Amino acid sequence: MEERSSQSEKSGSSRVGDAIGAITRHIREQELMPGDRLPSESRLSKDLKVSRTVVREAFRSLAAMRIIELNVGKRATISNIDHGAMSLIIEHGVHTEQINVQQIYDVRRTIETRIVTLAAIRRSDEEAKVILKLAQAMADSATDPAQLMEHDLAFHTALARASRNPVFELIVGAFQGITRQTWPIGWKSRTTAEARSTMIETHQRIASAVVAGDPQQAAEAMSKHFDESVHALLQAGLS
Amino acid sequence: MEERSSQSEKSGSSRVGDAIGAITRHIREQELMPGDRLPSESRLSKDLKVSRTVVREAFRSLAAMRIIELNVGKRATISNIDHGAMSLIIEHGVHTEQINVQQIYDVRRTIETRIVTLAAIRRSDEEAKVILKLAQAMADSATDPAQLMEHDLAFHTALARASRNPVFELIVGAFQGITRQTWPIGWKSRTTAEARSTMIETHQRIASAVVAGDPQQAAEAMSKHFDESVHALLQAGLS
DNA sequence: ATTCAAAACCTGTCATACAAGTTTAGGGAA
DNA sequence: TTCCCTAAACTTGTATGACAGGTTTTGAAT
The missing domain is CATH 1.20.120.530 (GntR ligand-binding domain-like)
Known part of the structure; x- marks a missing residue:
């Protein structure tokens, strides 16, 4: 159950970087389309074996790029492209x-x-x-x-x-x-x-x-x- | 000492959104250049009167856009533009x-x-x-x-x-x-x-x-x- | 089958803690 | 004085627990 690929930032290992990669991969593998919902933070936190803190920071990163959208109470959803x-x-x-x-x-x-x-x-x-x-x-x-x-x-x-x-x-x-x-x-x-x-x-x-x-x-x-x-x-x- | 402008996401008020705005404003007002250091998370947390969590999520957002760079132990720095x-x-x-x-x-x-x-x-x-x-x-x-x-x-x-x-x-x-x-x-x-x-x-x-x-x-x-x-x-x- | 309220779930934010990395300040050596 | 090194002070990364609002699901009553 190693998490070797980092793909995101520098070269080193970063829990948040790995989480971003894992979530991105999830989106592609599941072929999620705009509007589709992502797993909840706690779900991902369990699956990726990291704290919710890490998942949240990964979500924020993706939200900053407008790849996903965050709303209180709702699960994160895939975004339409946005400038x-x-x-x-x-x-x-x-x-x-x-x-x-x-x-x-x-x-x-x-x-x-x-x-x-x-x-x-x-x-x-x-x-x-x-x-x-x-x-x-x-x-x-x-x-x-x-x-x-x-x-x-x-x-x-x-x-x-x-x-x-x-x-x-x-x-x-x-x-x-x-x-x-x-x-x-x-x-x-x-x-x-x-x-x-x-x-x-x-x-x-x-x-x-x-x-x-x-x-x-x-x-x-x-x-x-x-x-x-x-x-x-x-x-x-x-x- | 109000924090009215939100500029970032939807329209509503979001602590993280406001923090992103405040940090961005700080960069512009202080005319920070690539390599320059930002205040520490705890410093900003005090100044903006929000928890460190909020500042961290704001930092992550800016880092995702490659506007700032994060490194463990070091303060966040202004980035060179990056694709x-x-x-x-x-x-x-x-x-x-x-x-x-x-x-x-x-x-x-x-x-x-x-x-x-x-x-x-x-x-x-x-x-x-x-x-x-x-x-x-x-x-x-x-x-x-x-x-x-x-x-x-x-x-x-x-x-x-x-x-x-x-x-x-x-x-x-x-x-x-x-x-x-x-x-x-x-x-x-x-x-x-x-x-x-x-x-x-x-x-x-x-x-x-x-x-x-x-x-x-x-x-x-x-x-x-x-x-x-x-x-x-x-x-x-x-x- | 429909409606509706309660239960379950979910996100946003805060506080606290600690490991590990970095910077700084100050004292000692040359 | 100047240089160097170490210890203290500071910083970030991550984890845990808590709780206030939102939202979705469930299940019972109609």
């Missing part, structure tokens, strides 16, 4: 100066250019409607930065979803946290009314192209959007 | 059938085409040497799949590093876990000697282009690499 953890990881990277905002924008441009290309091809009519509505909502809240930002984020998320690739959606979501913190800087650096309305119009051009099912034009408009954004951030002296 | 958590998240998505392998390859193609473009422009001579050496190592281990795979992974990682954008490196790393599980499938589906040597030659073409500083050709070769890989996986009936 929450990735968002925090990216934010940490930026705050510790291991990543700068320009680098994030380069990745976003790369990803999102591909996203609109796919979205233009694959979007459903329903998705098209949502995308168009969000672009309009941006135009309507031109004087309310906080609201404008939320519509902007929702717009990019809607595009990612329309790409029909959950990994793109995950990555776009991962940048939301840090974007929320830097977006106002880019907005403030657009001092003229022209620059501001150009930004909104660009979003409308993207929306139109996706709705029209024109991948080329959608990609081009998205690229232009990022040119503007990067320019605005540089203007503001960001990184 | 470990993202790797597990992606693996979870695939195992629960929320993501399929083709979708991952589409994202990888998008990302890695951009990566080689940047690498061709920015690679240092040192990085060029490593990339070339890894491509050669792949050719040399053509008969040893396990080793070939490791060289392959190292090759893509080296390219990502040469792009000089840590976010690209992070994302490429995030796919390593699941790639390690699917790579053998792609390899086995290349049944002819031709298909196998073509795969290795393509990597050498990529390396040459990056070393030569030719972004166009590098991107083209990488694109071809993914055409082949996706073809091989489809052949194997993967998703």
